[in-house]
Amino acid sequence: MFKTHYRIERKSITLAIAIIVVASIGGLMEIAPLFTIDETVEHDPNMRLYTPLELAGRNIYIREGCYACHSQMIRTLQDEVDRYGPYSLAVESKYDHPMLWGSKRTGPDLARVGGKYSDQWHTAHLNNPRDVVPQSIMPRYDWLSQTELRTQDLGDHLRAQRTVGVPYTDAMIANARADAIAQASPGDADEEALANRYGKATQIRTFDGDPRTVSEMDAIVAYLQVLGKLSDATQPKGK
Amino acid sequence: MAVRERDPHSGHMTTGHDWDGIKELNTPVPRAVWFFLSLAALFSVGYWILMPAWPLGRTYTKGLLGIDQKSQVAKHLDVSATQKANWASRIAKLDVPQIRADAALMAVVREDGHRLFGDNCAACHGMKATGGNGFPNLVDADWLWGGDPQTVAHTIEVGVNSGMEGSRVNQMLAFGRDGILDNDAILAVTAYVQSLSVPSSAKGQAAQVNAGRAIFAANCEVCHGPTGRGNQAIGVPNLTDTHWIYGGDAPSIYTSIYGGRQGVMPAWGQRLSAVDRKILTAYVLDLGTKQ
Numbered sequence: 185m186f187k188t189h190y191r192i193e194r195k196s197i198t199l200a201i202a203i204i205v206v207a208s209i210g211g212l213m214e215i216a217p218l219f220t221i222d223e224t225v226e227h228d229p230n231m232r233l234y235t236p237l238e239l240a241g242r243n244i245y246i247r248e249g250c251y252a253c254h255s256q257m258i259r260t261l262q263d264e265v266d267r268y269g270p271y272s273l274a275v276e277s278k279y280d281h282p283m284l285w286g287s288k289r290t291g292p293d294l295a296r297v298g299g300k301y302s303d304q305w306h307t308a309h310l311n312n313p314r315d316v317v318p319q320s321i322m323p324r325y326d327w328l329s330q331t332e333l334r335t336q337d338l339g340d341h342l343r344a345q346r347t348v349g350v351p352y353t354d355a356m357i358a359n360a361r362a363d364a365i366a367q368a369s370p371g372d373a374d375e376e377a378l379a380n381r382y383g384k385a386t387q388i389r390t391f392d393g394d395p396r397t398v399s400e401m402d403a404i405v406a407y408l409q410v411l412g413k414l415s416d417a418t419q420p421k422g423k
Numbered sequence: 424m425a426v427r428e429r430d431p432h433s434g435h436m437t438t439g440h441d442w443d444g445i446k447e448l449n450t451p452v453p454r455a456v457w458f459f460l461s462l463a464a465l466f467s468v469g470y471w472i473l474m475p476a477w478p479l480g481r482t483y484t485k486g487l488l489g490i491d492q493k494s495q496v497a498k499h500l501d502v503s504a505t506q507k508a509n510w511a512s513r514i515a516k517l518d519v520p521q522i523r524a525d526a527a528l529m530a531v532v533r534e535d536g537h538r539l540f541g542d543n544c545a546a547c548h549g550m551k552a553t554g555g556n557g558f559p560n561l562v563d564a565d566w567l568w569g570g571d572p573q574t575v576a577h578t579i580e581v582g583v584n585s586g587m588e589g590s591r592v593n594q595m596l597a598f599g600r601d602g603i604l605d606n607d608a609i610l611a612v613t614a615y616v617q618s619l620s621v622p623s624s625a626k627g628q629a630a631q632v633n634a635g636r637a638i639f640a641a642n643c644e645v646c647h648g649p650t651g652r653g654n655q656a657i658g659v660p661n662l663t664d665t666h667w668i669y670g671g672d673a674p675s676i677y678t679s680i681y682g683g684r685q686g687v688m689p690a691w692g693q694r695l696s697a698v699d700r701k702i703l704t705a706y707v708l709d710l711g712t713k714q
Binding site: 213216217219220223260261262265266267269271299300301302303304305308309315316317318387 | 478480481492493495496499500503542543545546547549555556557558586686687688689690694
């Protein structure tokens with residue numbers, strides 16, 4: 185058996201073919217399950233999409249590298265379920281491009297943080313985590329409150345998401361900017377249209393407590409407050 | 424076809440290649456490497472047999488041990504529920520004062536409640552439940568909505584301004600931002616409100632305080648009451664004590680009057696089970712009595 189290798193090594197074409205065969209086994213192991221992804225991922229036809237404001241918040245989450253310290257994946261372990269709630273299902277990340285499951289927890293998991301704390305808490309915590317959690321080692325993100333959210337290209341962000349399979353409609357893309365502003369400005373004329381496009385459960389509030397502007401803080405808090413709430417696939421049926 | 428040639432210096436065979444008189448030794452792979460490589464290969468074969476491994480189109484090889492993480496966690500949760508059943512069923516049956524009178528149950532409450540409080544409540548109210556700026560202290564004697572067990576349990580269940588159906592709702596208007604009071608009026612009311620809690624602060628600004636009293640009567644009394652003692656039925660804070668949610672110094676009071684306040688407490692009715700909420704109620708009340 186050891187001599188086989190010795191012989192193959194002396195024939196370049198045979199060696200090249202042998203390398204391709206061995207390397208493709210690893211590839212197949214990763215690719216093969218994707219062929220049946222439609223059957224293995226749970227279905228949730230009522231799953232809501234990220235609104236433009238939430239998507240903008242998600243982009244800020246990526247920009248600031250939040251995923252380096254926070255996971256969004258509750259594992260199938262008893263202590264995780266006890267602490268964070270039902271374990272994460274694949275369908276819950278259906279519209280996450282790219283997914284933000286993360287692989288390291290310096291801070292807690294955020295997969296179900298939506299609705300767990302108030303907007304005021306999130307704003308105070310992002311401005312200076314030590315104000316609310318004295319022992320926290322999280323950096324402060326106080327510039328988010330002072331930075332106006334870039335909304336003019338949100339339609340393009342939605343279009344990019346549609347290219348990879350998120351079912352945003354033309355109306356959603358066309359109204360992305362107005363929808364983002366409306367979500368952070370209760371009483372806005374576009375509020376009803378926003379709720380019609382993204383569902384009645386869409387949270388429309390002044391997330392950062394300042395109704396005058398739409399800041400990056402509005403976006404990231406809107407995103408954090410919807411984590412785990414887009415799908416109710418983990419809820420027992422009939423509840 | 425290998426060219427059999429032994430290197431006279433090292434005693435190893437050469438590969439037979441010759442590069443301008445330089446030859447390559449064909450040193451064998453050390454035995455230890457072969458040993459561990461074979462061991463790893465054997466282990467993987469055993470693993471394929473015992474554990475879920477190979478994808479087979481629409482399914483996969485399940486393995487002899489039948490391990491499945493989802494059913495495993497369900498089993499663990501069941502076991503843990505059975506272990507808890509003994510005290511959980513008693514907590515479910517008894518009301519909070521009865522639980523607090525039962526030393527054995529309170530030992531459970533102090534342990535499990537500590538975990539629940541740390542996971543869910545401590546972010547806002549602090550690990551010792553002493554609150555913080557914007558988040559009420561739960562261990563002092565001053566309650567916003569009332570400190571009897573039923574009221575505390577209800578607050579935990581529905582939250583405050585939580586958006587959930589049946590939520591407790593209250594709001595202090597933004598008297599300055601919304602133009603209800605002008606700046607001078609807010610300064611006067613600030614002086615008056617501060618004097619309610621710290622009477623000595625009225626010294627030297629009697630005119631302000633008196634002006635503030637009239638404005639208070641016209642604008643604030645509706646909720647805070649004629650004496651400023653608040654109203655627990657609608658979650659209105661007492662202004663005459665020294666417990667403040669948003670700070671009792673003049674700038675903080677001014678900010679509260681100018682921009683209004685509408686604190687939010689999330690509803691825990693859907694996130695936590697009835698037993699967990701009852702444990703938290705007993706835990707919070709227990710913390711209060713320890714102070």
